[in-house]
Amino acid sequence: MDTTLQGFSAQIADAAAGGAPLRIRGGGSKDWYGQDLQGALLDTTAYRGITDYEPTELVITARCGTPLAEIEAHLTRHGQMLAFEPPHFGPDATLGGMVSAGLSGPRRQAAGSVRDFVLGAVLMNGRGELLHFGGKVMKNVAGYDVSRLLTGSLGMFGLIAEVSLKVLPRPVAELSLRLEMQQDEALRRLNEWGGQPLPISASSWADGVLTLRLSGARSAVEAARARIGGDALDQADAWWHAVREQDHPFFADAMAHPNGLWRLSLPSSAPPVALPGRQLIEWGGAQRWLLVDADADADAAADAATIRAAAAQAGGHATLFRGGARDAGVFHPLAPAVRTIHKQLKDAFDPAGVFNRGRMYREF
Numbered sequence: 001m002d003t004t005l006q007g008f009s010a011q012i013a014d015a016a017a018g019g020a021p022l023r024i025r026g027g028g029s030k031d032w033y034g035q036d037l038q039g040a041l042l043d044t045t046a047y048r049g050i051t052d053y054e055p056t057e058l059v060i061t062a063r064c065g066t067p068l069a070e071i072e073a074h075l076t077r078h079g080q081m082l083a084f085e086p087p088h089f090g091p092d093a094t095l096g097g098m099v100s101a102g103l104s105g106p107r108r109q110a111a112g113s114v115r116d117f118v119l120g121a122v123l124m125n126g127r128g129e130l131l132h133f134g135g136k137v138m139k140n141v142a143g144y145d146v147s148r149l150l151t152g153s154l155g156m157f158g159l160i161a162e163v164s165l166k167v168l169p170r171p172v173a174e175l176s177l178r179l180e181m182q183q184d185e186a187l188r189r190l191n192e193w194g195g196q197p198l199p200i201s202a203s204s205w206a207d208g209v210l211t212l213r214l215s216g217a218r219s220a221v222e223a224a225r226a227r228i229g230g231d232a233l234d235q236a237d238a239w240w241h242a243v244r245e246q247d248h249p250f251f252a253d254a255m256a257h258p259n260g261l262w263r264l265s266l267p268s269s270a271p272p273v274a275l276p277g278r279q280l281i282e283w284g285g286a287q288r289w290l291l292v293d294a295d296a297d298a299d300a301a302a303d304a305a306t307i308r309a310a311a312a313q314a315g316g317h318a319t320l321f322r323g324g325a326r327d328a329g330v331f332h333p334l335a336p337a338v339r340t341i342h343k344q345l346k347d348a349f350d351p352a353g354v355f356n357r358g359r360m361y362r363e364f
Contacts, residue, residue: 001130004047008159009128011042016126016352024155024356026065027092030101032322034154034359035330044096047161050074059119061164064096071095075167083111083168087244096160102152105244106202106213109283111168114151121147122162126350130161149345155356156364157349171201171215175225176236179210183272183279186210190284191269198224204243206250206280213240243282246322250280254291259303260324262290266316273310289321304328331360339363 001009015022021039031037048065055078062071068088075081085105086098099121104113120134123146134147150160181189186205193200199216211233214221225232233239242248254261264273268285277292292303304320305328311318317332334342339361346353346364358364 002047005124005130005161008042008044008047008124008161012124012126012128012159012354015040015354016128019352020354021357022354024096024100024159026094026097027067027090029088029090029093030097030103033101033103035326035362037359038357039354042159044159045094048094051162052164055080058167058169059164060167061120061162062095063162064094064160066095068093068095068098076170079170080167081170082117082165084108084114084117085111085244086114087246089245095163099151099160099163100153100155106204106240106282107215109203109286110199110201110215115148117166118148118151118163119166120164121150121160123150123157123349124159124161126158126352126354131158135164154360156346156360158355173218173221174201174213174215174236175221176211176213176233176239177225177228177230178233179212179228179230180208181205181210182208183281186281187269187272187285193228194268194284198227200224200284202240202243202282203284204280204282206248206278211239243280248280250278250289250291254322259292260320261322262292262307262324263319263321264288264290264307264311264314264316265319266311266314270314270316273314275307275310290318308332329361334361 012022022042023037023039024042024044025031026044045065047063048067050060050062050066050071052061053074058080060071060075068086069091072082085107087103087105099114099118102114123131123133125131134145150157183205189210190203199214199220200212201215202213204211212228213236214224246254251261266286266288268283270285273288275290275292277290280289281287290307292307308318319332320326320330342361342364
């Protein structure tokens with residue numbers, strides 16, 4: 001075992017013996033995500049580096065502490081990309097944190113989520129053992145796909161030491177368009193276009209303006225532009241980067257907002273959600289960011305219940321993404337059967353309960 005991994009294993013064994021929690025951390029760019037942090041730091045940044053990459057195979061394997069910017073720069077040199085466009089939320093974002101958080105950017109609408117691109121992973125469990133799941137090719141998953149289960153788990157099952165990801169070629173041509181329309185019309189048009197062979201790779205609606213990104217062959221992009229209409233967006237790359245990293249003006253007040261920033265995950269065909277406040281809509285209508293109008297002295301738990309009830313009625317769920325009062329929990333409450341599965345998995349991988357205790361749900 002690598003000496004860095006041996007150090008991780010020893011730290012985990014000591015924590016398990018003493019019943020003390022460990023806080024797994026790479027670059028710390030997403031420390032604000034989830035419930036409050038607990039425990040001694042287990043710093044993964046020393047375990048870094050791309051261990052395997054063959055451009056013709058469209059697969060890259062790297063260690064958890066590898067900077068995300070380093071991976072993306074390496075792929076760009078070969079005309080390839082992480083197609084789910086993961087947000088960094090800071091210059092120190094790492095591969096392990098990306099998979100652990102499970103967050104995807106604007107291109108998720110067309111390409112899929114982080115989970116869809118994870119082919120394999122190496123996990124260090126609560127006993128300090130290395131477990132290998134999946135692999136480095138696209139057709140080797142049999143049985144329970146644990147490597148994808150780890151995506152978005154916020155480190156509750158263990159230290160994600162290494163990950164293999166599918167990558168894709170960068171599009172030949174891209175063009176972004178802007179059209180003025182209200183929310184209900186934007187949702188209708190997005191779902192209408194979603195059922196047609198149009199190369200829409202990203203969408204965003206806010207404040208009466210729908211922005212679309214077209215990606216693909218030049219002929220397909222130009223044909224879609226003629227069909228959709230609208231005005232071309234200048235400096236489109238910077239604009240989509242701002243949406244991905246939440247530097248867009250909509251997000252400016254999220255941290256100071258009394259109710260924080262809510263993320264609603266809904267069926268794309270769901271009608272506008274009847275909640276007071278401002279919204280930014282992505283992914284063809286499936287992801288809706290919400291800044292709720294509310295009195296700072298209002299009951300945060302009651303507000304959270306109202307938001308989650310509205311999301312559930314629309315067929316989805318709601319997460320308190322940034323800021324706000326977290327007493328009512330960050331993530332949508334689990335159904336009893338799903339909670340039982342979570343508990344069984346946690347007990348199997350982390351029997352002493354040392355990893356990221358309470359980061360996702362307080363009971364784990």
